[in-house]
Amino acid sequence: PAISPQVKGLWRLLHTNNADTASPIQRKAVDASKYSIYQDIFLRQDDDDDDIDADDADKNGPTLIVSQVVKFGDKAQLAVDALASTSQYPLEELTTRQRTGKILGANILGVSKVGEDAQEDSSRPNSRIFFVFDEGNFNFDGLKVPYPVPFRWPIFRDAVKGWIDITYLSDRIRISRGNKGTTFVLLKEDEDEDDG
Numbered sequence: 001p002a003i004s005p006q007v008k009g010l011w012r013l014l015h016t017n018n019a020d021t022a023s024p025i026q027r028k029a030v031d032a033s034k035y036s037i038y039q040d041i042f043l044r045q046d047d048d049d050d051d052i053d054a055d056d057a058d059k060n061g062p063t064l065i066v067s068q069v070v071k072f073g074d075k076a077q078l079a080v081d082a083l084a085s086t087s088q089y090p091l092e093e094l095t096t097r098q099r100t101g102k103i104l105g106a107n108i109l110g111v112s113k114v115g116e117d118a119q120e121d122s123s124r125p126n127s128r129i130f131f132v133f134d135e136g137n138f139n140f141d142g143l144k145v146p147y148p149v150p151f152r153w154p155i156f157r158d159a160v161k162g163w164i165d166i167t168y169l170s171d172r173i174r175i176s177r178g179n180k181g182t183t184f185v186l187l188k189e190d191e192d193e194d195d196g
Contacts, residue, residue: 001169002129003088011174011186013037036071039186041129043089064089066131066164080136080147082162084129094130097161097179112162112179121165133160 001007043062064084071077085091097114112118120128136147151160164184168175174186 001127001166002086003126004169006169006171006188007129007166007174008041008043010189011039011041012189013039013184014187015185017183038069038071038189039184040067040069041065041084042067062089063091064129066129075141076139078136078138078147080133082131082133084131086129087126091130091132094132094161098158113181118163118179124165124167127166128163129166130163131161132157133162 042065044065045062064086066082066084068080068082069077083091083093085094097112097118099112099114133149133151135151136149138145138147149160150156162179164176164178166174166176172188174184174188176184176186178184
């Protein structure tokens with residue numbers, strides 16, 4: 001289902017189990033009882049990105065983006081975008097995550113499954129979306145402030161990789177499990193309700 005056209009669009013988080021492996025920030029930031037939280041899955045034409053040269057954009061085609069959006073109110077939100085990869089939209093940079101994410105044994109960034117524990121379910125091909133967080137911005141009524149995590153620094157690049165397995169997908173409901181063991185239940189927003 002990760003390559004199904006149904007997966008694209010704006011999804012509102014209804015419930016998460018917030019696994020103990022989530023980072024302390026993630027446990028607070030994905031509390032759907034306090035904030036409106038969305039996951040927006042869309043294609044970005046690489047020629048829209050100032051960092052991509054036009055020859056590469058023609059060669060590479062569109063990039064799959066998974067954007068995590070936390071709305072703190074009508075005029076304040078945090079959007080963290082991840083470059084994503086599926087068999088239909090492969091991303092060369094997205095190699096398998098090598099480390100769990102623990103720093104000196106502590107769960108600061110969250111603890112990811114790796115190695116054998118991170119193997120894709122062979123009975124459910126094309127159900128996984130791999131991602132690497134790439135950039136984030138707070139938006140306060142039009143004023144953008146960069147999210148203070150250096151996602152692109154080589155020392156952090158492995159730690160900001162992950163995946164979501166889509167375990168159920170219909171026109172309106174999606175259930176996914178992430179690389180940290182967290183389960184997400186999401187409702188697809190109607191396109192005419194999408195206020196960005």
